[in-house]
Amino acid sequence: MAPQSLSSSAATLTDDSDRGPLFNSKINDAAVPSPPGLGQHPRSFAQLAQTLRDRLSESGEAAFDLQWISEVLGHYPAHDPAEWKQYVFLEDGKYTRNLVESVEGCYALMVLCWAGNAASPIHDHPSSHCVVKVLEGELIEERYEWPEGAQPGSINNTHTTDSGAPPGTPKSEPMKLVDTSKLLPGRVAYIHDSICLHRLRNPHPTTPAVTLHLYVPPYHTCRTFVEATGEARAQRRCAFWSRMGVRNKVGEM
Ligand SMILES: N[C@@H](CS(=O)O)C(=O)O
C-alpha cells in the first residue's frame, strides 16, 4: 500500500504565518551499533521513514513492536535539522501537526512543532500506539489517570455522582496527575490509552520544540479533557497544519 495523506480534519490551531525556526543542533556522527536482529539503523530522516514504511505499511498494528520502534527512533541521530525542516511550521502560542506520510489503517508519521509555551490539551489516542521522539528543544509530558467512567469500555458504568446526577454521569473532580517528565532531544516516549492520558507542553517561553510522532494505526478524532473536572469534551477531528511539507489552504483540514 502506498503512503498517502490523511484526510483528517480540524483540531488544533490556525492562522497562516510561516516563520522559519532557528536551530542549533550539534552534529553527532558517532557510529551507532545495531542491536542483534534490528538491521541497519537509519542514519537519515529519509532512511527512517523508509524503515518504518517497510515495516508498517502492510500490516500496521500487527507489525507494531514497541522495542523495535523505540530502537529505530532512538537511534535515528536527528543531527541535521535540514532533513525535517520542510515539515516545520511554527505558529505563535500553538502546536502544529504536520504530516510526513501515512498509510490508512497502518501508521502515520508526523512532525509536531511547538511554539514557546504551546501545549496540547489533555487527550486520548483512540486505539493507537503513540511513539514520540524529541528532535529539537524540550517538552514536559504530564500523564493523567482516566477520569472515572471515561475510559473506553466503561462508558456504561452506573456510577452516580454525589450531586444526584443521573447514573453514568462521571464524578466532577480534578484529574489526577500521575507522572511528569522532561522530554529532551533524543528521548523516545510511548503512550497508549491502556496506560493513561497525557498532554505535552513546551515550557520555554520563546524557544520552539520539534517532535516526531508515530501513530500505529492513525487516528482521526480524539477526546480532550478538562483538568479541573475530568469532563470529556466532545470528540473532534485532528487537523493537519501541513501535509508533506505543504501548508494546508485556509479552511482545509
Ligand atoms: N497526540 C497529540 C500530540 S501530543 O500532545 O502527544 C496529537 O496528535 O496532536
Ligand SMILES: [Fe+2]
Ligand atoms: Fe498525545
